[in-house]
Amino acid sequence: MQTNLRSKVTNAKPSIMSDKIDHPQLCQWLNAVATSRDKQAFTHLFQFFGPKIQRIARNRFPNEAQASEVVQETMSNVWRKAHLFNKDKGAATTWVYTVMRNVTFDMLRKIKGNKEDNLSDDIWPVAESMVSENESFDDHLESKQLLHVIEKLPEAQQQVVKGFYFMEMSQEQLAVHLNLPLGTIKSRLRLALAKLKMQLGEGHD
Template sequence: MYTPWTYNSAPTEIIIRNSTMNSDEQQQLKSWLYDIATDRDKNAFTALFSWFAPKIIRFGIQKLNTESAANELLQETMTNIWRKAHLFNGDKGEATTWVYSIMRNLSFDMLRKVRSNREDTLSEDIWPMAEAQLVQEDSFDDHLMSSNLLKNIDILPEPQKEVVKGLYFEEMSQEQLATKLAIPLGTVKSRLRLALIKLKQQIGESK
């Protein structure tokens, strides 16, 4: 979808001056949002973008730790504003509240993706290492491999053990396992992360 802007952040530090907004400034922001919603006004969007961009960048760097992630947050936020401007209701709140709500929700989604990717990477890194360490050089019997892996898994607390067994031996998805155990998906991910860290430590000590 077309959006009437591009953004390239400068490598220099962005300085934001904190100031209290007056009613005229809030009304101007509302006016720009209304113009975007009703007329798809590119000039209004550019003005709104210029006003919010440095603030979103600063927030993104603080919360997401990298300038590239902050730029992605800015682009996603402004794209959502362009698409959803018609949903803004100035009678129910200020423009800043509405925009920052979109920004925060997107930042939470980005943080969840980062954490999920870290867990997936940890899983992909540890499990092949566990198999290489535990399978005997001249024996590739599936039962023996499972027995050796289970022996190491026995070091885990029961909640972590049942998550690892469900995912790796029963080949269930995290969503299926969450349903089976009647726990939130986030709890499955947390238990898996802790279990894999402990397994990595155990494998390292046994080398």
């Protein structure tokens, strides 16, 4: 990507796994509901999403009863529409979020404008991902290969790969850029820093 500057990347902080959502598990429960109307799996989904939806909805609706209605509506849509979830096209959290956002949108429209037209599923379809099929397929392949390569690297290097783009130049690059000897760059930088320190009143070290 870069021609002139190095793309040095480092990791900011080690990753904390305990925060992570167990996506494969959620996905499995949702599929069990879709394929075998598995009540146990649904109860698990309810335990995970129910209280969270309640809290999110509580933020948008004036009272607890309406927030509960969002939970009721969202979760019953999850039960009734689980077969529309396609795990190849996105995470379970994304699908449930879409269902919840749509329920919320229609309910707010009903409360504010007394309209019961349920437009949300036309605007944000729950049956398909927004990403077109070809594209998600490409992305999938690409990222899989890349991750595969990354996983082979030693831990320290993996972290380097997953950091940020660092755009600072190296002394060598600056020397090439200005067409000056490296030694000149080094001494100029030393002088400049000494001057800066003096200006800031810390020239005594």
